[in-house]
Amino acid sequence: MEEFTKFVRGGILGPIKKWGTKWSLWPVHLVTACCGAELAHAFACGYDGERIGALNYGIARQTNLIIVEGAITRKMARVLRITWEQMPDPKFVIVMGACGLNGGIFWNGYNLVKPSEVVPVEFFIPGCPPTPEALLRGIRQLQIKLDKGVAENSVSFSEVKAEKGKKPRILPRGVKKVSLAPCIVIAREKEVEWELGKNLCEKLKVLGRAVITARNRIALKVDPDKLRSSAMKLRDLGFDHVKSVNVVDAPNEGKFIVEYWISSYSVKELMPVLINLHSEISRREPKISSLSDIFPSADYLEREMQDLFGVEFVGNPWKGRFLLAPDAPEAPLRKDFKLQEEVYVGD
Amino acid sequence: MKEFHLDIPVEPPKELESLFLPIPREYVEDTYRKDEFLVLVGPQHPGSGHMRLIVRVKGDIIQEVIPDPGYVHRCVEKIAENRLYIQNIPLVERPSIMDSANFNLGYVRAIEAAMDIEVPERAKFIRTILAELCRIGTHLYDAAILAVFIGHTTGFMYPFGIRELICESLVRMTGARFTSSFIVPGGVRRDVDEKTLRWVYDATFAIEKRLKSFERIFIKNPTVIARLRDVGVLSKEEAIKFGVVGPFLRASGVEYDTRVVEPYEAYEELTWDIVTADEGDGYARFMVRVNEVSQSLSIIRQCITSMPDGSYISEQIGEVRGNFFDKFADIVLPAGEYTTLTEAARGTLLFTIVSDGESNVPYRMRIVSPGWLYLRGFMEALKGERLADLQAIYGSFGYFPPEADR
Numbered sequence: 001m002e003e004f005t006k007f008v009r010g011g012i013l014g015p016i017k018k019w020g021t022k023w024s025l026w027p028v029h030l031v032t033a034c035c036g037a038e039l040a041h042a043f044a045c046g047y048d049g050e051r052i053g054a055l056n057y058g059i060a061r062q063t064n065l066i067i068v069e070g071a072i073t074r075k076m077a078r079v080l081r082i083t084w085e086q087m088p089d090p091k092f093v094i095v096m097g098a099c100g101l102n103g104g105i106f107w108n109g110y111n112l113v114k115p116s117e118v119v120p121v122e123f124f125i126p127g128c129p130p131t132p133e134a135l136l137r138g139i140r141q142l143q144i145k146l147d148k149g150v151a152e153n154s155v156s157f158s159e160v161k162a163e164k165g166k167k168p169r170i171l172p173r174g175v176k177k178v179s180l181a182p183c184i185v186i187a188r189e190k191e192v193e194w195e196l197g198k199n200l201c202e203k204l205k206v207l208g209r210a211v212i213t214a215r216n217r218i219a220l221k222v223d224p225d226k227l228r229s230s231a232m233k234l235r236d237l238g239f240d241h242v243k244s245v246n247v248v249d250a251p252n253e254g255k256f257i258v259e260y261w262i263s264s265y266s267v268k269e270l271m272p273v274l275i276n277l278h279s280e281i282s283r284r285e286p287k288i289s290s291l292s293d294i295f296p297s298a299d300y301l302e303r304e305m306q307d308l309f310g311v312e313f314v315g316n317p318w319k320g321r322f323l324l325a326p327d328a329p330e331a332p333l334r335k336d337f338k339l340q341e342e343v344y345v346g347d
Numbered sequence: 348m349k350e351f352h353l354d355i356p357v358e359p360p361k362e363l364e365s366l367f368l369p370i371p372r373e374y375v376e377d378t379y380r381k382d383e384f385l386v387l388v389g390p391q392h393p394g395s396g397h398m399r400l401i402v403r404v405k406g407d408i409i410q411e412v413i414p415d416p417g418y419v420h421r422c423v424e425k426i427a428e429n430r431l432y433i434q435n436i437p438l439v440e441r442p443s444i445m446d447s448a449n450f451n452l453g454y455v456r457a458i459e460a461a462m463d464i465e466v467p468e469r470a471k472f473i474r475t476i477l478a479e480l481c482r483i484g485t486h487l488y489d490a491a492i493l494a495v496f497i498g499h500t501t502g503f504m505y506p507f508g509i510r511e512l513i514c515e516s517l518v519r520m521t522g523a524r525f526t527s528s529f530i531v532p533g534g535v536r537r538d539v540d541e542k543t544l545r546w547v548y549d550a551t552f553a554i555e556k557r558l559k560s561f562e563r564i565f566i567k568n569p570t571v572i573a574r575l576r577d578v579g580v581l582s583k584e585e586a587i588k589f590g591v592v593g594p595f596l597r598a599s600g601v602e603y604d605t606r607v608v609e610p611y612e613a614y615e616e617l618t619w620d621i622v623t624a625d626e627g628d629g630y631a632r633f634m635v636r637v638n639e640v641s642q643s644l645s646i647i648r649q650c651i652t653s654m655p656d657g658s659y660i661s662e663q664i665g666e667v668r669g670n671f672f673d674k675f676a677d678i679v680l681p682a683g684e685y686t687t688l689t690e691a692a693r694g695t696l697l698f699t700i701v702s703d704g705e706s707n708v709p710y711r712m713r714i715v716s717p718g719w720l721y722l723r724g725f726m727e728a729l730k731g732e733r734l735a736d737l738q739a740i741y742g743s744f745g746y747f748p749p750e751a752d753r
């Protein structure tokens with residue numbers, strides 16, 4: 001195989017192969033993140049990347065180029081590597097977007113990987129997202145590299161001398177203020193003109209503490225063991241789906257607050273109402289009964305919270321990880337999992 | 348149909364471990380014992396964004412689909428807890444980049460609700476225009492991806508050609524093709540002048556004209572109709588039960604649109620209709636979005652013709668140009684929990700911000716994006732369909748993994 005590759009590259013067929021590769025750099029379709037939207041523009045009629053012999057293609061087996069479109073997550077990194085290995089010789093990788101370069105806006109996220117650590121990269125295209133022009137320039141640059149054998153920078157910036165006499169701008173310092181002993185209030189009562197809400201609160205009082213927190217928003221706090229019966233009661237009142245499942249971590253108080261945001265599609269006057277059914281569980285034994293059989297719409301949301309907070313929803317049949325990669329950190333959204341802090345120039 | 352039992356032992360693949368399936372081994376073995384198969388669709392597939400579907404088929408009829416999302420999970424919620432409120436604006440736009448204005452709007456409205464900021468009329472109208480432009484852009488994007496899914500390359504080119512006009516409008520109004528971060532607490536960053544608005548107004552007609560040819564080529568194309576009609580049907584009850592959102596819910600006959608149910612910005616002052624359909628199949632889901640585009644075009648025109656005069660930012664904030672950092676760096680929300688619902692292009696978008704009242708970063712920010720909400724309904728719609736229709740159903744939902752995974 002080695003010999004064969006050597007022959008095709010350097011033998012009498014070498015120049016033909018080079019020429020062929022140059023004008024058929026079809027990138028494999030590996031839309032990894034939001035930069036993909038600009039990539040699609042680059043190959044659509046506005047910019048028409050096909051002019052220079054590049055067009056997205058579905059299968060890795062017949063392509064020579066991967067365009068990594070932005071962020072690579074832990075799960076995706078494996079896919080990127082496998083795809084890269086499946087490509088025939090020669091293999092090229094272009095990375096577009098700030099995310100692929102150095103993490104971009106997600107630089108301190110727990111789930112991101114730098115593509116250059118997974119596969120060898122030929123060119124980076126900075127931007128968030130880069131324009132289609134920039135992407136096409138990247139492809140052109142790769143063609144030029146194929147011709148000349150060396151990679152070149154496609155832009156150079158002239159050096160700008162600092163102007164004298166101007167007052168230096170004060171650099172923003174790290175202004176982040178984070179409370180050390182935060183106090184979490186979920187249900188803060190608010191006076192609003194809302195007849196229906198007051199009626200509903202009256203009805204819900206038997207289940208737990210019900211307060212109006214804003215117009216169309218009711219917070220209903222119940223004991224964890226009453227969660228299911230309260231949910232059933234709400235279902236009988238006409239609430240039929242869950243819009244969000246949320247967990248708030250309060251390490252100082254040693255508790256998790258588990259919230260279900262419940263609303264209705266089938267009863268017209270209840271449509272705007274959002275009920276925040278919540279209860280508190282201990283942080284040491286994070287277990288709560290699942291509502292996924294009462295409201296099937298809560299199923300995936302519960303699985304997600306199980307991943308992100310390590311709260312167990314007893315009764316949800318799903319075990320193991322759903323959203324997170326197998327190698328991602330355990331329960332990353334808990335407050336004791338810290339991300340790397342940014343450093344300000346002025347600090 | 349008569350079934351024949353063949354006694355050929357079929358074993359699960361040996362390299363099961365290397366596939367990193369999130370399901371237990373017993374499930375795979377059970378599948379093979381019952382003479383069924385697991386087909387892995389993705390993560391690298393012809394659509395936009397990546398996710399894996401673990402499809403259990405009997406013959407070529409889909410029995411069950413287990414999603415394996417998270418290929419674009421970029422920890423937005425965690426990162427948001429570590430940044431200033433104002434720094435989070437670009438962050439929350441990233442999950443759904445073509446729908447950036449709606450995501451931006453949802454987040455900013457949560458801050459405004461907490462701080463009781465009144466937004467001036469003019470800003471509301473500008474925001475509405477941006478939101479609707481992004482809605483059209485997203486629907487066109489999804490139409491194009493649907494076309495790719497069912498192998499219709501021309502159907503891909505047309506919407507992207509039209510999208511160029513949307514991008515151009517956004518560039519003229521905000522300065523960026525996609526992620527403009529133009530909406531800030533209290534209003535918008537700058538005023539938009541008459542000339543630009545005029546241009547956008549004219550662009551809506553250009554878009555309409557081009558949509559006509561797109562209709563001829565793709566929307567009314569018999570092959571497209573044949574691929575989408577009666578596949579992936581979600582009845583009204585199912586749609587409600589599984590919490591489907593947005594145009595996909597309306598395609599199943601539920602009249603729910605956050606813009607009507609809980610009006611925000613200028614939607615109350617404009618005349619427009621909720622688009623619904625009753626069939627709940629792939630074509631209905633597509634048509635609802637197509638018709639929404641014309642509603643959005645009309646909303647934009649109304650906004651531009653009745654654009655009120657006045658300030659573009661609330662007096663409580665004051666002039667932001669030049670002192671953006673001073674104005675916004677030190678926002679501290681009063682303690683409590685604030686939730687807003689926004690109708691993003693693909694459906695209901697929920698933002699919850701929990702503040703402790705002392706920090707200038709959110710204590711907890713929860714985004715539930717439409718993609719994540721209708722994923723369950725999408726999986727249910729696949730059941731009982733043929734494997735070959737999977738792509739068409741996927742396309743008809745316009746599922747965009749970066750948005751769903753956040």
Ligand code: SF4
Pocket residue numbers: 033034035069070071096097098099100104105127128129130441444
């Ligand atoms: S660089 Fe920007 S546009 Fe590209 S994937 Fe990253 S966040 Fe998205």
